[in-house]
Every structure is written in C-alpha cells, then in structure tokens.
Amino acid sequence: MNLRYKLPPWAKALLSPADGEKIEYCAPADLTGDGRMTGDAYTVVTDARLVVLDRSGVKHDCKLADLSEVRCEPQVDCGLLLAVLRGEPVLLARFSMKHTVRYSYIARAADGMAKNRPVTLKIRETEAVCKLCGQPLPRMGMCKNCGSKKIAFGRFLTLLRPYLLRLALVSLLMLLSGGLLLFSQYLQRVLADRYLVPGRAEPAGLALIFGGMAFMIAAVIVLNIVQNLYCVRLGARISLDLREKLYKKLQELSLSFITTRQPGELMNRIVQDTSQIRRFMEEAFSQMFSTFVTMLGALVVMLAISPSLTLLSLVFVPAVIVLSRLWRTRIHRMFHAQWKKTDRLSSSLQDVLSGIRVVKAFGREGEEISKFKRAADGLGSTQRRNELFWATFYPFLTFVMGLGSYFVVLFGGLQVLSADMSIGELMQFSSSAAILYGPLSWMARFPRMLIQMLASLSRIYDVLDEEPEIQNSEAAKAFDIKGDIEFENIRFGYRCYEPVLKDLSFQVKAGEMIGLVGPSGAGKSTVINLLMRLYDVDEGRILIDGVDVRDIDIRALHSQIGVVLQETFLFSGTIFDNIRFSKPDATREEIILAAKRANAHDFICRFPDGYNSYVGERGVMLSGGERQRISIARAILGDPKILILDEATSSLDTESEHEVQRALERLTQGRTTFAIAHRLSTLKNASRLFVIDDHGMAESGTHDELMNRKGIYYGLVQAQLEMHKVREFSELERQAAKEITFEKKPQKA
Numbered sequence: 001m002n003l004r005y006k007l008p009p010w011a012k013a014l015l016s017p018a019d020g021e022k023i024e025y026c027a028p029a030d031l032t033g034d035g036r037m038t039g040d041a042y043t044v045v046t047d048a049r050l051v052v053l054d055r056s057g058v059k060h061d062c063k064l065a066d067l068s069e070v071r072c073e074p075q076v077d078c079g080l081l082l083a084v085l086r087g088e089p090v091l092l093a094r095f096s097m098k099h100t101v102r103y104s105y106i107a108r109a110a111d112g113m114a115k116n117r118p119v120t121l122k123i124r125e126t127e128a129v130c131k132l133c134g135q136p137l138p139r140m141g142m143c144k145n146c147g148s149k150k151i152a153f154g155r156f157l158t159l160l161r162p163y164l165l166r167l168a169l170v171s172l173l174m175l176l177s178g179g180l181l182l183f184s185q186y187l188q189r190v191l192a193d194r195y196l197v198p199g200r201a202e203p204a205g206l207a208l209i210f211g212g213m214a215f216m217i218a219a220v221i222v223l224n225i226v227q228n229l230y231c232v233r234l235g236a237r238i239s240l241d242l243r244e245k246l247y248k249k250l251q252e253l254s255l256s257f258i259t260t261r262q263p264g265e266l267m268n269r270i271v272q273d274t275s276q277i278r279r280f281m282e283e284a285f286s287q288m289f290s291t292f293v294t295m296l297g298a299l300v301v302m303l304a305i306s307p308s309l310t311l312l313s314l315v316f317v318p319a320v321i322v323l324s325r326l327w328r329t330r331i332h333r334m335f336h337a338q339w340k341k342t343d344r345l346s347s348s349l350q351d352v353l354s355g356i357r358v359v360k361a362f363g364r365e366g367e368e369i370s371k372f373k374r375a376a377d378g379l380g381s382t383q384r385r386n387e388l389f390w391a392t393f394y395p396f397l398t399f400v401m402g403l404g405s406y407f408v409v410l411f412g413g414l415q416v417l418s419a420d421m422s423i424g425e426l427m428q429f430s431s432s433a434a435i436l437y438g439p440l441s442w443m444a445r446f447p448r449m450l451i452q453m454l455a456s457l458s459r460i461y462d463v464l465d466e467e468p469e470i471q472n473s474e475a476a477k478a479f480d481i482k483g484d485i486e487f488e489n490i491r492f493g494y495r496c497y498e499p500v501l502k503d504l505s506f507q508v509k510a511g512e513m514i515g516l517v518g519p520s521g522a523g524k525s526t527v528i529n530l531l532m533r534l535y536d537v538d539e540g541r542i543l544i545d546g547v548d549v550r551d552i553d554i555r556a557l558h559s560q561i562g563v564v565l566q567e568t569f570l571f572s573g574t575i576f577d578n579i580r581f582s583k584p585d586a587t588r589e590e591i592i593l594a595a596k597r598a599n600a601h602d603f604i605c606r607f608p609d610g611y612n613s614y615v616g617e618r619g620v621m622l623s624g625g626e627r628q629r630i631s632i633a634r635a636i637l638g639d640p641k642i643l644i645l646d647e648a649t650s651s652l653d654t655e656s657e658h659e660v661q662r663a664l665e666r667l668t669q670g671r672t673t674f675a676i677a678h679r680l681s682t683l684k685n686a687s688r689l690f691v692i693d694d695h696g697m698a699e700s701g702t703h704d705e706l707m708n709r710k711g712i713y714y715g716l717v718q719a720q721l722e723m724h725k726v727r728e729f730s731e732l733e734r735q736a737a738k739e740i741t742f743e744k745k746p747q748k749a
Contacts, residue, residue, distance in 0.1 A: 003027065003105055011042055011491040022047045023114075025106045029054075029093035031078055043103070044094045045110045050083070051094050060092050067114040072107040073499070074100050080484045081107060101495075108430060112287040122155035152276030153280045156457055159242075159277075163234060170230045175293055177223040184216040185397040194687030206295065228282070242274045246463055254469040255493075268346050269463055280453035284446060305429045306421065313433055334386045335452055341379040348375050470533060470554065477547075477555030481641040483510030483672030485531070491539035492530060502695040504540075513673040515683035517713060518692035524676045528644045531674065532561055544642075552616045562640030562667075566647030568627040569584050575604055578619075578630055590637065597666050598633035600626070636667050643668060645675040680717050689713060 005026045017023070027053055041054035050067065052060040062085055069084040079100040080482045081093040096105055160167060195333050216668040247270060252259070258266075302310040352359060352368050359368055421429075493499040500523045508514055516524040529535055529544060533549050542549040545726040549557065562582070568579045568670070573575065579591050586594075590613070595601040603626055607613040635643070668675075675682050684703050691699035691706070699711050706713035 003102060005042065007042060007044065010055060011053060013043075014058055014118035015044060015051055017046060021049075021483065025109060026120060027099055027102050029081075029096040029108055030096050035078065035094075037096070038110075041093075042096075043106070045106060045113070047113070050092070050110055052081075058580050060090070062090075062092075064110065064114040067110070070106040070111040070114060070276070072100065079103055100277065104495075115517045122452070130487045131703075155461060156454070157237065159325065159457070159745070163238065166230065166234050170234065172225055173223050173230070177220050177227065179214045179297070180220050181294060182221070184213055185327070197439065229279070231285060232282050233279035238281060239274045242277060242460060243270055246270045246274070247458060249464055249466070251468055252468050253463075256469055257466060257533065262344070262346075265346070267343060269459050272342070273459050276452055277460075278454035280449055284453070288446075293579075301432045302429055305432075309429065311383040334382075334389065335455055338379070338382045338386055341375070345372075345375045345379050348372060363471055448618075464603070466489075470536060472554055473550050475551045476553045478553040479545075479547075481557075481560045481640050482545050484543075485642070485672060486543040486546075487527075487540070488543065489540040490533065490537050492526060492537050494526075499538075499695060504692075504696050505688060506697060506700065508672060510672055511670055512687040513668055513675065513685070515686035515689040516674060516676045516692060517678075517683065517689055518698070519714065522692045522693065524692050525646060528674055528676070530647060531642070532563070532644065533557060561637060561644065562635035562638060562642070562671075564628070564631050564635050564646070564664075568619065568624075568631040569632060570615050570622070570627055572617050574609075574614055575607075575630060578610065578615060579611075579633045579637060582634050586637055591633075593634040595639040597636055598627035598629045599662055600633050603629075605699040632664065632666045632667060641671060643671045643673040645673065647676055657671065680713075682722055 003025050003030060004023070007023070007026055015023075017214065023046050024042060025045040027043050028039070030038055032038050038054065040699060041052070041059075048064060050060070050062045050070070051058060066086055067083050069082075070088070071081045072080050073082055074097070077097060079095050079097060080091060081095070081103055083092055091464050095102075214566065252268075257272050281443045299310070302313070348371065348422075352372070359365060419544060487504055487506050490501050490504040490646070490688075491499060492501045504523075504527070516527060518524055526535075531549075532536055533542075535556065536550065544552060544557075571581065574586075576591060579594060581724045583590070592601060595604055596613075604611055604613070613621075613626075615621050615630075619630070622630070645668075675686065683689060686703070688700060688702060689706055690697060691711075693712055699706055699709065699713055701709070707717065
C-alpha cells in the first residue's frame with residue numbers, strides 16, 4: 001500500500017521544507033469541507049510537521065511537537081483526520097473511504113512521532129494485487145499484465161515440472177501417432193496413383209498397401225488410447241496434488257484470511273478449480289502436442305505437393321487468429337463473472353445448510369428458496385449468455401477456416417484436369433488439408449479451454465501465494481509453559497482504522513484465574529485471541545514466561561492451551577474422536593479419565609454405543625450441556641498449562657450449568673485461566689477481575705475490591721441483580737396465577 005504519494009511541483013513549492021526535513025508520508029485529501037471531490041489536496045507528514053495543503057495554499061501547518069493526539073475516524077462515506085493541537089481539537093483533512101486504511105496508518109505514525117514514540121507499521125495489504133505479477137487488479141479482478149506476458153501460462157509449465165518423465169512419455173506417444181497418421185496419407189497417394197489405375201491391378205501390392213494402412217490406423221487408435229489414458233491419470237494426479245496443497249495451505253493461513261473469504265469460494269477453489277486443471281489435461285493437453293506435430297507435418301506435405309494451393313488454403317487463417325485475439329479479453333471477463341456467481345451460489349447453499357435449524361425455526365424456507373432461486377437464475381443467465389456467445393462465435397470461426405477447403409477442391413480439381421497434379425497427389429493434399437483444418441478447428445476452441453484453465457490456476461495460486469500472517473520467527477522455540485503472562489502496551493484492531501485495544505497492559509502469575517468482564521464489543525474475546533496468537537498485535541508484545549509469544553513455536557503454544565468456547569463445535573464423528581482431537585495419540589484410558597473429570601462419563605455410558613456414539617453434524621445429536629462437557633473433556637485431555645473459558649456456561653440451563661461448573665472447577669485448579677462470563681456470579685472465585693472498556697483496562701481487582709470501588713463492575717453487578725429480581729418476581733407471579741387457577745373449583749348447576 002502506497003503511503004508516500006509523489007507530490008506535484010506546486011505542492012512541494014507550498015510545503016517549502018526546511019534543510020534536512022524529510023517527507024515521511026503523503027496521501028491525497030480528496031474531499032472538501034462540503035463533501036465535494038478534489039484532486040489537488042494532500043496531507044504531508046514530515047519528521048517535524050503535519051501539513052495539509054491544496055492549490056489555494058497551506059490549510060494547516062502543525063508542528064508534531066504541538067500535537068498531543070492524531071487519529072483517523074471513519075464516518076459515513078468519508079473519513080476524517082483529527083488532531084488535538086495545543087489542547088484544542090482540530091479537523092485537519094477529509095478524505096474518501098478508499099483512503100481510510102491509508103490514513104489510519106499515517107495517523108498512527110504521526111501520533112507516535114508526536115509522542116516521541118516511533119511506530120513500526122505492520123501494513124496489511126488491502127488493495128487487490130495480482131499474485132502472479134504484483135500489479136494492481138482492476139475492479140473485475142483480472143490482470144491484463146499477466147494476459148500479455150503469459151505469466152499465468154508460465155505458472156502452468158512450472159506446475160508440470162515434477163511430471164516431466166510422464167510428459168516425455170506422453171509426448172513420444174503423440175509424436176508416433178502424428179507420424180503414423182501422416183504416413184498413412186502417403187500410402188493413400190500410392191494406392192491411388194499405382195494400384196487404382198486401370199490395367200495395373202496387382203493383388204499382392206494392393207493387399208500389402210491395404211494391410212499397411214489398416215495396421216497404421218490401428219496403431220494410431222491404440223496410441224491415442226494409451227495417450228489419453230496417461231493424460232487422464234496425469235490430470236487426476238495433478239488435480240489431487242493441487243487439492244492437497246490447497247487444503248494444507250488453508251490450514252496454514254491465518255484466521256484473518258479465512259474469515260475474509262466466503263466458505264463456498266474456498267470450497268470451489270479446492271474442488272472446481274482443481275477439476276478444471278484436470279479437464280484441461282484430459283481434453284486439451286492430450287491433443288496439444290500431437291496437434292502441433294500433425295499440423296506442422298501436414299503443412300510440410302502440402303507445401304511439397306503445391307505451395308500455391310497451400311497458400312490459397314491458408315488465406316483465412318490470419319483472420320481467425322486476429323478474431324480470437326480481439327475477443328480474448330471478453331471471453332476472460334465472461335468466465336470470470338460466471339465463476340464469481342458460482343462462488344456466491346455455493347456460499348449461499350453452505351450458509352443455509354449450516355443454519356437449517358434457524359431457517360426452519362423462523363419459518364423462512366420460502367424466502368430462502370426464493371433467494372437461492374435468484375442466485376441460481378443469475379448464474380444460469382450468465383452461463384446461457386456465455387454459451388450463446390460461444391455457440392455463435394465458434395461456428396463462425398469454423399466457417400471462416402473451412403472456406404480454405406473449398407479453394408482446395410476447386411483449384412486442386414482444375415490442376416488435376418490440366419494434368420498438373422495427379423489424383424493421388426490431390427487425395428494426399430486433401431487429406432493433409434483435412435488434417436490441418438481439423439486441428440485448426442480444435443485450436444479455435446483451444447483459447448476457451450486455455451482461458452478457463454488459466455483463470456482457475458490464477459484462483460488456485462491466489463491462495464497458494466498467500467503468506468500467513470502468523471508464522472514462526474527464526475528464534476521460535478518450544479518449551480514447557482508455566483503460565484506467567486504479561487501484556488505490554490498492546491494495540492490491536494481487526495481493521496487497522498478501528499482499534500479494539502489501545503495501550504493494554506497487565507501481568508498474570510502462573511495459576512491465577514482471571515475474569516474478563518465488560519460490555520459487549522469491548523475487546524474481551526480479542527484479548528484471548530491475541531493470547532492464543534490467532535492474530536498478532538499491531539504494537540506492543542505478549543510475554544509468556546518472559547518469552548515473546550511470537551518467539552514460541554506455534555504448535556508448542558497451541559498444544560499447551562486449552563479452550564472451551566460458548567459455541568461448542570463438535571466434528572461429525574464419534575464422541576471418542578471428538579475428545580481425542582486435542583491429543584491424537586491419547587490412549588482410551590486417558591480419554592475416559594478426561595471424560596470423568598469433565599462429568600461426561602456417566603451420560604456417555606448411557607448411550608447404546610458409549611464412546612463410539614455418533615454425535616451428528618456439529619454435535620446435533622447431543623444436548624447443549626452434553627456438548628459442552630465433551631468440549632471440556634477435549635480441552636482437559638492435553639493437560640493444558642493455560643486455560644481459556646469463553647462464556648462456557650452462558651447458554652446452558654441451571655442443571656447443565658451446575659454440572660459444567662463442577663467440571664470447570666476441577667479443570668482450573670493449578671492452571672492459568674482466563675474466563676469470560678456475562679453471568680458475573682460465576683467469576684466470584686476468580687483471583688482477579690479485569691474490566692475491559694473503552695479499548696483498554698478500565699478496572700482491575702478482586703470481586704470485593706471492585707464492589708467497594710463502586711465503578712463499572714459495581715454497576716454491572718447491580719444491573720444483573722435487578723434483572724434477577726425482575727425474573728424472580730415474574731416467576732412468583734406466574735406460580736401464584738397457576739395456584740389460583742388450580743384451586744378455583746367449578747360451581748354446581
């Protein structure tokens with residue numbers, strides 16, 4: 001992302017930098033105060049000043065030393081650059097939303113420079129960039145640079161490199177097939193000129209020629225079958241390898257990448273795009289080399305027989321090539337739009353199937369059917385439009401190329417009549433022309449197959465080329481964690497211009513239980529996401545036992561952290577497999593012990609199949625409390641040193657909550673625990689409570705200390721007590737009404 005726009009000469013003249021003053025950042029301020037677009041205004045940050053200027057002059061010229069705060073604030077359809085100058089708030093610049101991310105980084109850098117705290121910007125790329133050539137992508141997402149330089153096709157050749165031996169064998173078969181086909185045409189010429197002439201009947205020679213032709217045709221058929229089988233196997237192998245690479249890459253990529261993509265889109269890249277590579281290998285690549293060799297051989301034969309007739313037969317080929325190149329970009333755009341709609345349809349289907357219980361609970365089947373029908377109709381309309389175009393374009397190209405065959409028949413026949421060419425030569429020339437026109441007709445369809453393959457390949461490499469944000473550093477090491485944790489001046493935001501946490505700092509000793517409380521959206525879950533290193537902090541650092549979490553081996557870190565989430569996710573399979581997920585090499589005795597400690601063993605044994613009972617998709621065969629206790633067993637199986645409880649009991653009934661709470665009490669003993677709970681009564685036994693509010697630590701202390709302070713935590717507790725009283729009173733009213741109705745007796749007539 002460009003944070004240093006090039007200033008025009010007039011802007012440099014207005015800026016008038018002092019000697020040695022260095023321009024650090026520059027970005028367009030492309031909106032006026034009344035919201036109109038302007039192309040001649042800039043915000044410039046030097047190592048000493050923040051300047052906003054346009055052609056009319058300098059609007060703001062602030063010394064960084066006079067600024068106590070600089071921030072970017074997104075609004076509706078625009079963004080603002082705000083600052084506090086000598087204690088007074090100032091609006092410095094207004095800009096369109098496309099520059100919001102850019103200004104968020106510039107504001108952070110300027111704020112750090114103003115406070116003599118230089119900021120090392122970890123820039124997350126937000127502009128669409130081609131993964132093959134690095135150039136910005138247009139709105140449709142197609143890279144013209146790659147189309148012109150054949151970078152994508154170079155990637156395809158690189159993909160084939162591990163299979164060179166098999167490709168060499170396929171190419172040899174193709175060469176043999178093409179050579180035999182051409183030689184059979186020569187035998188036809190000999191047959192016509194020597195044996196199909198009146199008075200020259202030679203039965204032995206005739207049988208020999210017919211036998212040779214039959215043998216060559218059979219050999220060509222066998223070679224083509226073997227060649228196609230090899231190409232099918234090769235295509236299947238390449239497709240399988242790509243799927244495995246894609247799946248492995250998706251497992252390695254950071255959560256930030258996965259959450260910004262639709263599930264259907266990623267599924268299509270693994271399934272459909274890799275299948276497109278296989279189809280290209282089977283339908284196009286299997287004929288590519290043999291087609292080229294056959295065309296070249298046929299052309300040589302035609303030139304040897306009659307150069308003038310050859311030129312006449314090829315007079316329309318340049319027109320076909322020009323037409324194909326002129327329509328190439330449109331064909332690319334058409335199929336790209338089709339695949340985008342296919343992704344949306346797949347994602348819509350995946351969402352509905354995952355949330356089918358919600359759909360049925362709210363009776364929204366009709367609306368979902370209509371929505372799916374609209375998406376399917378949109379895809380079908382695009383497919384029909386694409387196929388209609390191709391059904392018109394391809395026959396037209398075939399007709400244009402076929403015009404040359406009429407010249408062969410007309411002028412070749414005239415040459416035979418004038419004795420300039422024999423019947424056998426005309427037959428061989430016509431057969432060679434047919435061999436040439438056949439591949440030319442196939443080549444008219446080849447751009448479509450090639451564009452489909454290259455587009456799929458580009459989508460595949462869009463994932464394969466993605467670098468995971470969360471990676472092991474060079475100094476990463478694995479060690480046994482004790483549980484001492486420290487957050488040092490943490491700043492983080494899922495969007496760089498919307499910080500969730502600012503300057504958050506605290507220390508936790510091994511074995512402590514920390515309760516995280518605060519209003520929704522304050523950043524409680526973000527704290528545990530950063531601790532698990534699902535995301536990396538923008539500024540500051542997180543220490544575990546004095547070691548930066550970025551210097552701890554990721555697998556070693558995650559293997560020593562146990563997680564129990566509010567929305568318990570169980571994989572489709574057995575109870576045994578779900579518990580064993582956290583420790584694949586666990587013995588059956590260890591799994592049963594973990595289930596007992598999680599208060600899950602008794603209800604598991606009541607199932608007919610016990611631990612081998614099938615839980616269904618996402619665990620739908622179990623109740624909420626049962627799923628949660630299996631989740632606790634899964635978390636405790638690996639004997640984690642750090643335990644994270646994210647609303648582990650919020651969605652349970654009283655009885656289930658009691659069972660889960662008993663399991664959690666055993667689970668938290670001797671472990672550093674972070675617990676998020678909206679039911680504050682469940683956190684009374686916590687060592688300390690951290691109240692997260694306004695992007696940071698608002699309060700900290702024990703339950704009694706915070707209650708005596710009568711701050712935010714006290715207000716939350718009082719609000720919950722009032723709600724509890726209201727619920728109790730409503731329950732008493734319902735019970736009283738029920739008793740009155742029960743005691744009322746019907747009167748006798």
